[in-house]
Amino acid sequence: MSTVSFTPLATNLAHGEKPPKFSGAEFKRWQQKMLFYLTTLSLSKFLKEDPPVVTKGDSDTQRSTAVHAWNHSDFLCRNYILNGLDDTLYSLHSSVKTARELWESLEKKYETGDAVIKKFVVGKFLDFKMIDTKMVMSQVEEIQIIIHYLLAEGMEVNESFQVASIIEKLPPSWKNFKNYLKHKRKEVKLEELIVRLRIEEDNRKTKSIPHKRKLEDESKANLAESSHNHKRKLPNNEKKQGNTKKF
Structure with missing residues (x-):
């Protein structure tokens, strides 16, 4: 009072x-x-x-x-x-x-x-589940935005839970890397996790470039061979209609 x-x-x-x-x-x-x-x-x-x-x-x-x-x-x-x-x-x-x-x-x-x-x-x-057809880092940003809204609504979402959630939601092709992160004895901080994921994704991009070039080269070689074989099957002296003269 x-x-x-x-x-x-x-x-x-x-x-x-x-x-x-x-x-x-x-x-x-x-x-x-x-x-x-x-x-x-x-x-x-x-x-x-x-x-x-x-x-x-x-x-x-x-x-x-x-x-x-x-x-x-x-x-x-x-x-x-x-x-x-x-x-x-x-x-x-x-x-x-x-x-x-x-x-x-x-x-x-x-x-x-x-x-x-x-x-x-x-x-x-x-x-929310990550998929293989989208960049992992862009999907991590989506999760962080959702977590931001949870925090804005007054919910307690500590850093350890955020880290565990992001790891658990990694896409299927990241299964081995996910298991590696889950079995680490030392607790991973959120900032450290983001750096690790970015490095891993960059490494995957680098490895995929030679593979893509190899596929492109094989595709070009197959196309060239197919074109060459097609030409060999054509008659050597093909008569064209309409070239004979009437006397």
């Missing part, structure tokens, strides 16, 4: 970066940015505080000062939050009286949507 000795906000507070407008998606991320913004303005406590309690022993001046200071700061906090909403959501929530009520109302309404998104991202992560 607040006391009557309420100190009005200073006017020269340093402002943090204003968060983007919330339109109904990725509420948790927006909420964290808004909370930081309100903290830099010394207004975040109004998201949890109740109005000050004025006792019978307080003078009228004390009562008036405490209530006015609290109402003013709560008004600022509430409107900073409202201004962080897009126009449609602003109109929908502008009737809420206090910053705390507004904050709790937004949590109640949009955290359910975030739970659905979280389940979708988790499912996408579990279903």
